[in-house]
């Protein structure tokens with residue numbers, strides 16, 4: 001094999017493809033090798049650069065997280081002699097790896113810096129690991145103008161969901177925090193929002209009066225996510241719910257765990273566009289829900305899109321890159337991405353949606 005052929009082949013396997021091949025190799029391995037392959041496969045999605053590029057530069061793959069000498073050799077042989085097709089099963093398909101997301105962001109140099117907000121995150125008010133102030137402080141370092149705090153509602157006790165009294169307590173805490181931020185000259189502001197649990201019939205679990213005073217209401221399904229029948233009616237019902245403006249992690253899929261719900265997506269997206277409501281890109285690495293393929297459908301219908309990291313810890317705020325890269329790949333215009341709106345524009349959008357019911 002001459003040098004040109006070698007480098008062309010080296011460029012051919014992405015980290016996501018390497019992850020898939022390592023997952024396949026893990027299936028026939030035992031003991032510590034199986035676990036090492038599985039760990040490396042999961043880590044590959046978070047490697048900051050393409051393994052192929054590391055090898056092409058003559059560096060060692062052991063620079064990458066979860067890659068020891070044995071795994072490095074395994075990856076080098078995959079890169080040297082890649083299989084013709086790497087086709088993940090549906091349960092692992094359509095997930096961006098960080099390195100490819102960063103390539104997309106590098107091709108759109110002002111996109112990340114122009115992003116004004118992250119519109120889904122959790123705190124110790126529900127099942128987050130960081131306090132409200134810790135999350136906001138970390139979000140501020142990312143340069144956001146505002147963030148939406150979206151703790152869970154009471155219908156999700158497993159996630160320590162809030163009832164109306166706790167939501168009111170959080171409202172007072174957020175108001176006080178916004179005053180602290182303003183008086184200390186900080187730019188970031190906190191939107192009081194919620195991730196309200198929706199029943200499979202599209203109904204919420206909170207008093208509508210309590211929701212009316214919030215800056216933003218996300219609605220999300222957390223039950224009956226493994227049914228295989230068409231769920232179009234569930235989505236249409238959720239979009240008719242007058243208390244909800246954003247449908248969060250619409251499919252409910254999880255990498256290698258759950259496929260997520262099925263629906264007549266063009267019809268759901270058209271209904272979203274007609275209602276003026278937004279569909280979310282939950283940017284959590286294991287969710288990426290919506291993914292690029294469904295975002296193209298949403299984009300064609302003209303629906304609004306909202307990006308949220310669904311961060312349950314400070315470190316997870318970084319996955320905004322995956323969500324933004326997906327929106328860019330699907331060519332969703334900035335005017336239809338809530339995260340590019342200033343706080344006043346977003347507030348006007350929310351009141352328009354509320355006025356439309």
Ligand SMILES: [Zn+2]
Pocket residue numbers: 122127128152159312
């Ligand atoms: Zn949660």
Ligand SMILES: [Zn+2]
Pocket residue numbers: 195220222248249
């Ligand atoms: Zn959720």
